[in-house]
Amino acid sequence: MGTMRMDRDPLQDVCGSDNSSSAYGNKSGVDESEKMAGGCPAAAAAEAGEGDGAIGGQGRMLLALPDAMLSEILGNLDVKGLGRAGCACRGLRDTADDERLWVSLWEGPLPGGFLRGEKAAHVALWLLAKGEVEQTRVAVSEPSSPTRTASRRRVGEATATGGGRDQGHGGARGEEGPAGGGAVAVAAGFPVHISCMAINGAVIATAAGPEITVWDMEGASAPRARFKVSGHGSVTCLLLRSGTLLAGDNSGYLRSYDVSVPGGGRPLHEIRAHADRVTAIDSFTLPVGNTAAADSPVAEQPGGGSGGCYRSPAAEGEGGAWGRGGGQRGRWDQGHGWGEGWQEEESESGEGAQPLLPQRHLYGNSGASSYSPPPHASWGAAGEGAGSRQQHGIGGGTGALGESPASAADLGVEFNRLRRGSSHGGGTGEPLSRLGKRQGYAGRGQAYEPAGAAVGGGTRMQGRGRGIDRAGWAFDDGNNHGAPNAWSEEKGGEENDPFVGQRPDDGKGGAGGEQREVLLFTASDDGTAKAWDARSGRFVCLYAGHTRGVTCLQATLTESYGPVLVTGGGDSAVIVWELTTGRCLEKLETGAGLVINPGGPGPRVGCLQAYRDTIVVGEDRHVSVWSLRKGQRPRLARARFCEHQRPIRRLDMVGPWIVTCSGDYVIRLWDSRTGLCVRELETKSGAAITSFRLSGLCLLTTSLFDTSVLMTSFSQRRGSEGKGSAKICD
C-alpha cells in the first residue's frame, strides 16, 4: 500500500470522466478542508500525499463515485439504512432519494407500477403494513382553551361505526388509555373546526374558519404565523410550499402568504380565482420543454386584439381550431349541447360586443343542472361585458356552469396580463408570445406581433376592464417587476421544492426562457379548474367540462400523456386534461352503476390521487383504481373495493397501499392488489375524520368539530414511547 500511486486521470477514466469531473466540480468547495482533514480520495491524494489508510479516508472517494455505483452501494441498504444515509450528506441524499432504490425495497411487483413519490410516507406505510410498527402515544400538550373544550363537547356526528368509541372526551386528554390510542391532540382553540391543513416538511398549516395558523411541527409552542382571511371568507383549502402558503376561500379568492414572516401578515397576493368556493389547490412543475397553454383551442384566452372578441366571424378560416376543440369535447360530451353553445357564442361574437369571453362560456348549455352562480354584488361593476355574459348564461337556461362573474376575474387578470405586456414590452416576452399564439388560433394573424397585440388588447380592454381591474391588481407586474415575486419565493437555499422552480431573482420577465414553469391549479365549486402561473399569478388555462363543482384535482406526469391534470367532480366524473392546453383527454366513467340516491345525482367524486398512469378515485364510499393507457380507453384496474361507512374524504396512495379516511372514525389501509383492508387505524378523535396527512412516521388527522390536529406516530418497537415531543397545534 505504501507504494500506491494515485493519479487523477486514470481514475477519472474509470469513473467516466463526465461523472467524476462534475462530481469534483460540485464539491470543489470542500476540497481544502478535506485535504486538511486527511481525507484522501484518489484525486486529492496526488497532491495531498498518501492516504493514512484509516477508514475515514474514503469520504471523497465515496462521493466521487459515479451515481450508478453509489446507487449500487446504497442498494444494499435496508429501508432504515437508506433513510439514514440520506441524512448524512448532500451527495448521498440525492442518491438515496432516488425512487428506484425505494422501489426495489418493495416486495413483489407493484400493480400498475405505481408508487407515490413521497419517500418517507411510503416507508412509513411500508413499516406499518408489515406490522413492524406499533402505534404509540406521542407527547401531548397545550393547555386546552375553553373554546376547544366547548367545541369538543359538540362531538356527536358520525357515530355510524361508533358504538363503543370514546366520544366527547373533551378535556379528558390525559385519560386516554394507551391501548389502541395513539392519537393525541394538541390544540388551542378556534370556535370552528379545522377545515383543512397542509404540510411541507416540518411546517404545518391549518385553517379554521377565516384563520390560518402555521406551526412548526416540533420545538415551537407558539404558532409561527397567523393569518386571517379578510372579508367573510372562510378558508377551504391550503397548499404549503417552501415558505409560501396558498389559501383558497369559500368565495373564490386565492391568496398567497409568506409564512416566514413571524407572526403573519397580510396576503402577498390575492386573486379572485373562481366564482365559487375554491375546493382544491395543487402545484406542478412543468417538465422542461413544456409551456403551458401554447396551442390549444380550449386554452385560448380572451385576446382582445383587433376584434375585441376572441373569436370573430372572420376567424372562421382558422376556426378549424375551434372545430377541433368542439369535436374533441364532443367525444365525451355528446348531446350536451355543445353546438348550441357554440352557436350562441358565435352570434354574440358576431356583434363584436363581447370582449374576452372565457372558454367556459361554451359550456353554458351543457348539462341540465340548475346551477346558478351566487350573486356577487361587488362584481356588478364588472362592466357591460360581464353583465351581458351573465345574461347569456342564463339565456342558456340549463347552463350547468352557468355564466358567472368569475369570468370577470378572468378578465381582470387577463386584462392585467395584457397591460403588463404592453408596458413592459420585451420584458415579458413569454406571456406575450403565448398570447400571440392564442390569438393566432383565433385567426388573427397580427396577434402574433407582440407589440401590436399587447397594445391593441390593452387599450381595447381598458375601457371594458376598468371595473374589474381589481381582480388582477395583485399581480400587476408594474409593482413587482424585477423584484422577487413572493409567489415564487423560495426559502431554504438548496431546497428543491417542486413548488416553484425558480429562484426569486429569476422573477424578471426576461429570464422567462430558461425557467421551469410552475403552475398552480385551483378547483372550484363553480365547475371549473384553472391553472395559474405560480410566479406571476397570471391566469394560464381553464379546464371546463364538469357539470357540477370540481371537488379535487391533481396534476401529475403520466407516461401515456405527459403532464396532465386530473379533476374529479360532484358530477361523478373524473376528467383527465392535457395540462398545458386544457384539452380533455379522457373522461373516466367512475360513477357507472353506482346508485347512491335513486333519482338523484350519481356518486360524488370526493377525492383522488394520481401518480404516473394510475389514478385512484374515491367516489362516495368506494375506491377504484384506474390506469391510463395511451390510445386506449382508461382501464379500470381495480373496481370499487373500499367500504367505508361514510363518503371518503381523502385518500392517499403509498406504494401498493391506499390510505383512506372517511366520515367514520377509521383510517383504513388497503392493499390495492387484493382489495382487502390491511389495517384499520382508529384515531380517538371522537368525530368524523375529515382529513389526514402523512408525514414521515406520523399521521396527522383532523376531525369534524375539532380544533386540533391529532398526531398518530408509529415506532418500530414497543417501549420506545415518548420519542417525539412534537407539538402540533390547531
Next chain:
Amino acid sequence: MATESGSSSRVQKTTSSDGAVGSARTTRTDTGASSSGAVTLVSMDGDGFVVEASAIEVSKLLKAMVDGPTENAAKEIPLTNMRSNVVAKVVEFCQHHQTDPMTDIPKPVQFGKTVGDHVQEWYSTFVKALKDEMLFEMLLAANYLDLSPLLELCAATVGLRAMNKTPEEIQREFNIKEPFSPEVERTLRQENKWSTEPPIGS
C-alpha cells in the same frame, strides 16, 4: 506490492520496468510463452498479467475484447487506468470465480447479516483484505470491466459499512464533510425521523 504475493501461481507477473510507463510499454510480455487461450492484461504501471481467456470471461468488457474480430490485438489488453495491484486482485478474483462462482448477494442485505453470510468464505476474506482506497479502486475497476460479481461484492461491503449507523456515524465512517444548511438539516431530520430514531437494536 505485498498483495500480489497472494495471487494464484497461474498468474505470472511478467517483466516490468519500474520506470516510467512509457518504457514499461516497450518491455512487452512474451505472450508466446503462454497457451493459446491466454491473454495478457497490462496495467498502467506496465506490468503484464497473463491469464487464461476463459477466466476473464466473467468480465463482460474483457470478454468482448477477447472475442473481438482481431485476435492478435486481443492477446494483450492494456488497462491503462488500473494500477498493478488492482489488476492483480482482479485477476485473482476472476480466477477464483472461474472455479467457484460467487453466490449472489441479495439486495437489500438483511439487517444483521454480513457479506460473509451470503458469499463463500474465500470471497469474504478476499474483500476483507481490501483496504479502503483499494476497495474503492476495485469498485471502479469492477465497474469499468463490467465485472458484476466483483462489483456486487465491493458495493455490498461498502454499503454495509453504512448499515445501522446514524447519519453522524456515516459521516465519520466515510469522512464526509458536506454539511447541510441548518434549516435543511432540520427538515431532513424531521422527515427521516422514522429512520434515525430509535436506533436499531436498542
